[in-house]
Amino acid sequence: MSRTTPDPRPTLTLRDVSEASGVSEMTVSRVLRNRGDVSAPTREKVLEAARTLGYVPNKIAGALASQRVNLVGVVIPSLSNMVFPEVMTGISSVLDGTGLQPVVGVTNYLPDREETVIYEMLSWRPSGMIIAGLEHTDAARAMLARAGIPIVEIMDIDGTPINHAVGISHRRAGRQMAEAIIAAGYRKIAFLGTQMPNDFRAKKRLEGFEEALSKAGLSLVDREYYSGGSALLKGREMTAAVLSRNPEVDFLYYSNDMIGAGGLLYCLAQGLDVPGRIGLAGFNGVELLDGLPRKLATMDACRLEIGKKAAEIIAGKATPGEKEELFPTLQRGDTIRG
Amino acid sequence: MSRTTPDPRPTLTLRDVSEASGVSEMTVSRVLRNRGDVSAPTREKVLEAARTLGYVPNKIAGALASQRVNLVGVVIPSLSNMVFPEVMTGISSVLDGTGLQPVVGVTNYLPDREETVIYEMLSWRPSGMIIAGLEHTDAARAMLARAGIPIVEIMDIDGTPINHAVGISHRRAGRQMAEAIIAAGYRKIAFLGTQMPNDFRAKKRLEGFEEALSKAGLSLVDREYYSGGSALLKGREMTAAVLSRNPEVDFLYYSNDMIGAGGLLYCLAQGLDVPGRIGLAGFNGVELLDGLPRKLATMDACRLEIGKKAAEIIAGKATPGEKEELFPTLQRGDTIRG
DNA sequence: CCGGCAGCTGTTAGCGGTAACACTAGCAGA
């Protein structure tokens, strides 16, 4: 079998359908797009012909002629994160009704890669762009700004949006968590996170966290970073490392739920008193947590809601301000005492 | 702030760059695509002009004129599955070098939705299509068959591909797992899975599983299905339900690792002797398992490899047969005795 | 009986690029 099916005939065009149904190409175009008045019998003839020929319209030509593209670019750092799939769900749920279609690009947290992805996407002249984060290369910002389409930056609002931003304040989220932890009486607090220089949101959370600590006269007792591998396993390992280095630590703040879950499993396996002897907290509010033996404290990131709001802005279903702030709720779970 | 940035000037075209740099549009086009001979000084002038103007080429026009589109359609049932993101990673890793770009469409396991997604994608005239599964509507199959581009169906090879298939035999995988379980001496076996009439691969695994059971004179003692919610939690709940209904059950076969992990956590929490009193197994080999207190038996689905092979076929880097079978390895972990 | 208009269909001229070819200058070799 050959690699590509050898075309029996050159690809079908409107002309083929028009000849098969005995009307002009324009009329076929009208029927296929449900636009303009076409008599019922003509419509039937055309649809019949298109169906039997197996005609699939060429959107490239259509888009060029009409100067309209029903695509929305979505640029996110990663798919394996559990968090972006949910954002996508929110986006799709809104876009589904509108004839707009999301197109996903993944950057792996690399700014240059992001720039390339944005460039590629813009070259298809989408109707709008949804991009995770507020930090981009200068070139990327410039391209976006002059694209003449609505740009929505999501997840974060601590910064200056190009056009619109929909998200939460990670700095505030970090601060809130720290305050809750301090209020619960924990004092020897360690941070465990991802080694990702370009995960600006995690960085902002940590900043807010430390800010609140220092306001209370505290500072982090220890910090541990990882990269790659099974997050759950890394959570275990990092937790073991921190606890052996600093047995007096009484709270573990994780940069995401997955490593937090690993840490929780480790602590429970060690027979540590959670949350009495030691407390834990993560971030994101992933549904995985529901299945754990004990509920990890976390803060949901409003992922679904962010996706929906962003899509509504693109679809013109919302009249947005420059920043749309959402407010995550602290879920104390069973791993913060009090 | 208005919704769309008001265009200060109509979008830039080749003509603008050509005028700014004093050469013909054709020459600009050549420079921007690195094609044909252009003198170094001219090239510089053009690049300079393009850069300062902030020109982004219009791929729609380019694709129409050249009849070439650097897009590869990827159609998958779900993103929240942990398994497809890894397939995507495999695809991207190969495509990255080739100038080809994946475009993802999600079907949510709905055949009609799949048909729509395929239609939409084909209307952009991609260079190839990668589609999960071998089961499609007749219309979808017909469209794909006459698209005149390479079509690679992935994940599964139990069936008849349109063009090429890359995957594993889920029927065989189910059979192998059953054989291993029986050989280990388990006899009262229950199945726990997703309630998804259109997850044909899970269905095939179960078929193979039951086939091997009946060959050994056994049959499933119980079965339990779920849909929606946190898979980990559902795994717990289903396991509890099965064990309370049939306390004599000595093996739990899960249709995926996530619910298997939930079940494992439940069994351990109940103080059950795993794998002595009761064994467990899942499917997929997700890396999450590495972080569990005990390693769940599973079978990896060769996801990365499948993505790579499929992409190689599309990119013309492999000369494939009709079916490329990969062979998953059984990982016994710590939840099958012996 | 005519103007006006709605309903339907066709014609024309692009959309913004690129393939294919045409052209020019400069230079090597006969």
Add this chain to the structure above:
DNA sequence: TCTGCTAGTGTTACCGCTAACAGCTGCCGG
């Protein structure tokens, strides 16, 4: 000197579709 070639550049004709407008019919009211 002339041919032949190459490197560099421009010209032309589309790619497949749609916006905009131009008919054509039949029917209405005045």
